[in-house]
Amino acid sequence: MRFFGKRMPQPTVQATPASDADSIVPVIARANRFSVQDLLVEASYGVGARPSRLVMTTLGTVLGIASLVVTIGFAQTAAGQISNQFDAVSATQIMIEPASTRNSSGTEQATGRLPWDAPSRVDRLAGVEQAGLVADVDVAGQRITSVPVNDPSAAQTLSPNLIATSPGLLAAVRGEVVTGRYFDAGHDERADRVAVLGARAAETLGINRVDSQPSIFIGEVPYTVIGIIDGVERRTNLLDAVVVPLNTARTDFGLSAPAELHVQIDVGAGKLVARQAPIALDPNAPENFKVQAPAAASSLQDNIQADINIVFLTLGILALLAGGLGIANVTLLSVMERVGEIGLRRALGATKRDIARQFIVESAVIGLLGGLIGSALGVFAVVVVSLLQGWTPILDPIVAIGAALVGTLVGLAAGAYPAVRASNIEPITALRGGT
Amino acid sequence: MIAAPVVELVNVTRSFPGPPEVQALKSINLRVDRGDYLSIVGPSGSGKSTMLNLLGLLDRPSVGEYHLDGTSTSLLDEKQRAIVRGGTIGFVFQAFHLLPHRTVLDNVLLATLYSGVPRAEREDRARAALDRVGLNHRLDFLPGTLSGGERQRVAVARAVVASPELLLADEPTGNLDEATGNEVMDLFEELHADGLTLIVITHDQAVSDRAERRVRITDGRLSELS
Numbered sequence: 081m082r083f084f085g086k087r088m089p090q091p092t093v094q095a096t097p098a099s100d101a102d103s104i105v106p107v108i109a110r111a112n113r114f115s116v117q118d119l120l121v122e123a124s125y126g127v128g129a130r131p132s133r134l135v136m137t138t139l140g141t142v143l144g145i146a147s148l149v150v151t152i153g154f155a156q157t158a159a160g161q162i163s164n165q166f167d168a169v170s171a172t173q174i175m176i177e178p179a180s181t182r183n184s185s186g187t188e189q190a191t192g193r194l195p196w197d198a199p200s201r202v203d204r205l206a207g208v209e210q211a212g213l214v215a216d217v218d219v220a221g222q223r224i225t226s227v228p229v230n231d232p233s234a235a236q237t238l239s240p241n242l243i244a245t246s247p248g249l250l251a252a253v254r255g256e257v258v259t260g261r262y263f264d265a266g267h268d269e270r271a272d273r274v275a276v277l278g279a280r281a282a283e284t285l286g287i288n289r290v291d292s293q294p295s296i297f298i299g300e301v302p303y304t305v306i307g308i309i310d311g312v313e314r315r316t317n318l319l320d321a322v323v324v325p326l327n328t329a330r331t332d333f334g335l336s337a338p339a340e341l342h343v344q345i346d347v348g349a350g351k352l353v354a355r356q357a358p359i360a361l362d363p364n365a366p367e368n369f370k371v372q373a374p375a376a377a378s379s380l381q382d383n384i385q386a387d388i389n390i391v392f393l394t395l396g397i398l399a400l401l402a403g404g405l406g407i408a409n410v411t412l413l414s415v416m417e418r419v420g421e422i423g424l425r426r427a428l429g430a431t432k433r434d435i436a437r438q439f440i441v442e443s444a445v446i447g448l449l450g451g452l453i454g455s456a457l458g459v460f461a462v463v464v465v466s467l468l469q470g471w472t473p474i475l476d477p478i479v480a481i482g483a484a485l486v487g488t489l490v491g492l493a494a495g496a497y498p499a500v501r502a503s504n505i506e507p508i509t510a511l512r513g514g515t
Numbered sequence: 516m517i518a519a520p521v522v523e524l525v526n527v528t529r530s531f532p533g534p535p536e537v538q539a540l541k542s543i544n545l546r547v548d549r550g551d552y553l554s555i556v557g558p559s560g561s562g563k564s565t566m567l568n569l570l571g572l573l574d575r576p577s578v579g580e581y582h583l584d585g586t587s588t589s590l591l592d593e594k595q596r597a598i599v600r601g602g603t604i605g606f607v608f609q610a611f612h613l614l615p616h617r618t619v620l621d622n623v624l625l626a627t628l629y630s631g632v633p634r635a636e637r638e639d640r641a642r643a644a645l646d647r648v649g650l651n652h653r654l655d656f657l658p659g660t661l662s663g664g665e666r667q668r669v670a671v672a673r674a675v676v677a678s679p680e681l682l683l684a685d686e687p688t689g690n691l692d693e694a695t696g697n698e699v700m701d702l703f704e705e706l707h708a709d710g711l712t713l714i715v716i717t718h719d720q721a722v723s724d725r726a727e728r729r730v731r732i733t734d735g736r737l738s739e740l741s
């Protein structure tokens with residue numbers, strides 16, 4: 081009996097005619113061999129034999145795969161959030177204002193000055209679609225009303241602001257005319273006393289149609305309302321304001337300089353226009369302008385995604401490694417427990433390969449199970465967290481499916497060593513050893 | 516015409532390289548004809564296990580020839596040996612080796628998986644084998660719920676389901692009390708009466724005495740008894 085702890089040495093083989101040996105080997109039809117179907121059935125019994133152990137075994141893979149899916153899911157969701165913030169509007173909008181410095185007494189002071197013809201200067205730049213100037217006008221305490229009546233009993237209402245713009249501004253900030261029209265270059269040139277009302281200002285002033293050419297009064301001076309605007313994407317305070325042409329504001333209120341230049345640009349032209357516009361505005365002192373251009377959104381997204389990915393992917397991979405080791409451990413344990421079964425199968429005609437395949441498939445199935453559960457948990461976590469945060473969950477379905485496959489691969493890799501151990505078990509030693 | 520013997524060992528020596536080199540079997544000659552009922556008896560360490568390994572195609576002789584069913588086995592590769600083992604040799608073990616989580620029927624079916632029993636016949640043959648050993652009322656039982664004798668009968672059914680040429684029983688009564696052991700031996704004898712070639716390896720003199728022909732193995736050497 082003492083010989084059986086050792087490995088069998090390769091015995092010497094004496095030659096006999098090969099044809100002689102072949103006659104004893106039965107030819108088994110492919111359909112009757114130990115097929116993949118048989119293999120899967122046998123492996124599934126092996127996997128299902130100890131459910132509680134199976135749960136513990138898959139746990140590592142479940143955690144690893146879940147964290148991978150969550151990581152990628154959040155990265156994709158976050159990228160989606162970012163591109164929501166950097167939406168089409170912001171990616172195609174530039175705002176230029178005079179740069180300012182803090183002087184010795186601590187007050188902000190503009191160092192530059194936007195030229196009055198700024199829109200026509202930047203219009204010529206490649207990538208610029210629309211440009212418009214805007215400035216807040218100081219009305220020196222004059223009230224803006226629709227009726228020039230001084231009614232002492234009327235409740236004091238906050239009068240709307242007065243804003244002056246160039247004719248192109250409305251298009252540059254993507255507003256739309258609800259009724260009537262926006263003033264044009266002619267109004268501006270002649271400094272006509274016309275006004276356009278923001279939708280909310282119009283409501284405050286009680287004006288909802290302009291076909292009767294209603295007037296509003298700034299102080300005592302009447303202005304003809306020619307339109308009502310709404311839906312602006314930038315300078316949304318336009319909606320609460322009365323808008324007049326720039327030249328009108330210069331003439332009537334002594335407006336000294338425009339405050340901001342809004343430019344609508346083509347997608348992707350942000351960097352170019354941001355560099356060229358200050359030069360076009362003032363070739364001698366381009367540094368006197370502050371440009372707010374869209375960040376190169378794609379690189380920003382990449383950065384954020386990379387940050388998230390590296391931290392969590394590392395965690396996920398570590399968990400996955402632990403999970404793989406867990407599978408390897410338990411499969412090895414199961415090999416040791418099932419030496420009797422292995423010996424029996426060998427005695428019944430299983431080759432070493434059949435045995436190895438069975439254990440490989442068992443651990444791959446465990447890996448697949450862990451992958452599927454982990455993937456499902458990961459997707460669930462992404463959806464729940466997105467729901468709580470009010471985000472739109474975004475997850476490539478390929479990630480979910482791929483994660484389950486990664487689990488299978490981990491199981492395969494983890495099963496390799498135990499499978500080799502199993503296939504090298506000496507049948508009779510195993511069979512006589514009891515169990 | 517004389518049919519080829521089922522088993523023929525010619526000058527078989529099995530040695531394990533040392534140091535010191537150990538000769539577990541020394542120049543053994545043995546011939547087992549179809550329908551023989553042979554017992555191999557011997558104390559522990561006498562070489563019975565090595566004998567079982569060789570006869571069961573689980574090991575190769577270092578020197579000598581093993582003819583199984585009239586054909587030399589020395590040229591078979593590992594895969595062919597596995598196929599021959601599954602198709603020609605049935606094993607019964609002392610420890611039964613039934614899979615605990617599988618039903619009686621499944622345990623018997625296991626032997627048909629590797630031995631090339633046509634897929635369509637597998638279940639019928641497994642049921643027939645269990646019928647043969649008188650366990651057709653236990654098909655869906657788990658081995659853990661069976662008595663020792665019943666378990667060994669399941670193992671016998673499993674050993675014969677693939678219609679082997681040779682049944683190798685390794686201490687088949689070792690885990691059974693005398694009464695159930697005798698029942699199992701009765702079953703073997705019934706199978707033998709039906710024409711099965713039977714080799715029982717045991718250290719139990721009583722079991723050995725039931726065989727038609729007995730050989731003793733001592734210190735690696737074989738001797739015929741009576």
